[in-house]
Amino acid sequence: DTEVTQTPKHLVMGMTNKKSLKCEQHMGHRAMYWYKQKAKKPPELMFVYSYEKLSINESVPSRFSPECPNSSLLNLHLHALQPEDSALYLCASSQVGAGDEQYFGPGTRLTVT
Amino acid sequence: GENVEQHPSTLSVQEGDSAVIKCTYSDSASNYFPWYKQELGKRPQLIIDIRSNVGEKKDQRIAVTLNKTAKHFSLHITETQPEDSAVYFCAASKGGNQFYFGTGTSLTVIP
Numbered sequence: 001d002t003e004v005t006q007t008p009k010h011l012v013m014g015m016t017n018k019k020s021l022k023c024e025q026h027m028g029h030r031a032m033y034w035y036k037q038k039a040k041k042p043p044e045l046m047f048v049y050s051y052e053k054l055s056i057n058e059s060v061p062s063r064f065s066p067e068c069p070n071s072s073l074l075n076l077h078l079h080a081l082q083p084e085d086s087a088l089y090l091c092a093s094s095q096v097g098a099g100d101e102q103y104f105g106p107g108t109r110l111t112v113t
Numbered sequence: 114g115e116n117v118e119q120h121p122s123t124l125s126v127q128e129g130d131s132a133v134i135k136c137t138y139s140d141s142a143s144n145y146f147p148w149y150k151q152e153l154g155k156r157p158q159l160i161i162d163i164r165s166n167v168g169e170k171k172d173q174r175i176a177v178t179l180n181k182t183a184k185h186f187s188l189h190i191t192e193t194q195p196e197d198s199a200v201y202f203c204a205a206s207k208g209g210n211q212f213y214f215g216t217g218t219s220l221t222v223i224p
Contacts, residue, residue: 042202042215056210056211096210101159
């Protein structure tokens with residue numbers, strides 16, 4: 001299985017809502033990532049988990065809260081988002097270490113109203 | 114940190130012609146350079162990658178070259194087809210599970 005899956009595919013939420021994005025992989029990868037991507041822009045790194053521990057937080061606002069319950073799952077909890085947070089949220093996974101291929105999930109298209 | 118620049122931002126070619134996209138990086142410690150293709154509404158997909166101990170790599174119509182001294186690497190697509198139309202991103206990594214992306218090139222292949 002060489003696939004990263006993400007749910008939901010689309011999400012519309014109000015600024016007072018709480019929602020979660022989910023990501024799953026069964027490739028045995030021990031590094032998992034959250035990226036934010038705006039249209040025609042490169043993916044922008046948000047968080048990296050390595051061996052289920054948060055290793056990189058790119059100064060992301062606290063309204064985004066990541067969680068890695070086990071080596072296959074990655075969540076992104078959302079609360080009190082702003083309209084400018086509307087974007088494609090991509091999950092990715094890879095082996096831990098130098099120079100290893102990242103596999104991207106299909107993304108969740110988030111719209112904040 | 115690493116800074117990856119990518120050119121051109123848009124590229125139009127006639128079907129059957131070649132397309133070349135160039136990236137430069139700033140950190141000489143970077144040692145892994147993937148290229149991603151992203152079609153509209155889809156995920157980035159790795160199309161080819163190269164490591165710093167190799168100067169060139171080919172996979173059918175796609176090739177990547179790396180010049181470590183000049184700190185630049187390029188994607189070459191030959192015999193372009195309409196289905197090659199997409200946004201292409203280069204990236205650089207020196208490990209630590211951190212990837213730095215270029216700004217993207219929107220390639221259009223005109224039938």
